[in-house]
Amino acid sequence: MxxxxxxxxxxxxxxxxxxxxxxxxxxxxxxxxxxxxxxxxxxxxxxxxxxxxxxxxEWDCGLESEAVKRCSNGRINVNLLGTAGYNDDTILRQS
Known part of the structure; x- marks a missing residue:
């Protein structure tokens, strides 16, 4: 436990x-x-x-939160990635 x-x-x-x-x-x-x-x-x-x-x-809670925001309308917003990148299945952030 x-x-x-x-x-x-x-x-x-x-x-x-x-x-x-x-x-x-x-x-x-x-x-x-x-x-x-x-x-x-x-x-x-x-x-x-x-x-x-x-x-x-490792799980990144900040990246999870960012992904939720970017996908909130059913589509990922790739115009505001900043230091994050993505492919069709994954979003990555450079540290």
């Missing part, structure tokens, strides 16, 4: 996504990135090369 409390505190920044789901999203991405980092991902003919720099991802 203490572990769940620590998890909730780390991911508890409001929004519509529950803290346990945020943790699950980050954990899954880091698990898949770890496989690439360790050279465990199958390519078409052989394993893909190990990643040289594959840091762990």
């Amino acid at each position: 203490l572990w769940l409390g620590a998890v909730a505190a780390h991911y508890n920044c409001g929004g519509i996504i529950p803290a346990p789901m945020k943790k699950q999203i980050v954990d899954l991405h880091n698990e898949l990135r770890g496989k690439l980092k360790n050279g465990e991902v199958d390519g078409e003919k052989r394993k893909l090369p190990r990643a040289k720099n594959m840091p762990q991802l």
Whole structure:
């Protein structure tokens, strides 16, 4: 139970996504990135090369809030990205 409390505190920044789901999203991405980092991902003919720099991802509550604001009308506003970038599935912020 203490572990769940620590998890909730780390991911508890409001929004519509529950803290346990945020943790699950980050954990899954880091698990898949770890496989690439360790050279465990199958390519078409052989394993893909190990990643040289594959840091762990962390949930960014500020970025979550920014994404919610930009998507509030059902479309992402890409004209005001500033230091944030995005692709169709991801929004990133440089630190």
